[in-house]
Amino acid sequence: MTQEKKKHYCEVCGKEITYEEYENYDGMCWECWDDQLTEESEDMFGDFM
Numbered sequence: 001m002t003q004e005k006k007k008h009y010c011e012v013c014g015k016e017i018t019y020e021e022y023e024n025y026d027g028m029c030w031e032c033w034d035d036q037l038t039e040e041s042e043d044m045f046g047d048f049m
């Protein structure tokens with residue numbers, strides 16, 4: 001077993017997150033990650049309009 005045991009925190013809001021969240025969401029919690037995705041897609045829509 002090589003799974004990380006140390007704690008991880010969201011880089012954006014500082015909330016404690018699991019190692020899986022840390023890996024899957026670029027060091028963010030899913031909420032901040034989702035926020036970033038939303039902002040990015042809004043930018044893309046802005047280009048289209």
Ligand SMILES: [Zn+2]
Nearest residue numbers: 010013029032
């Ligand atoms: Zn967060």
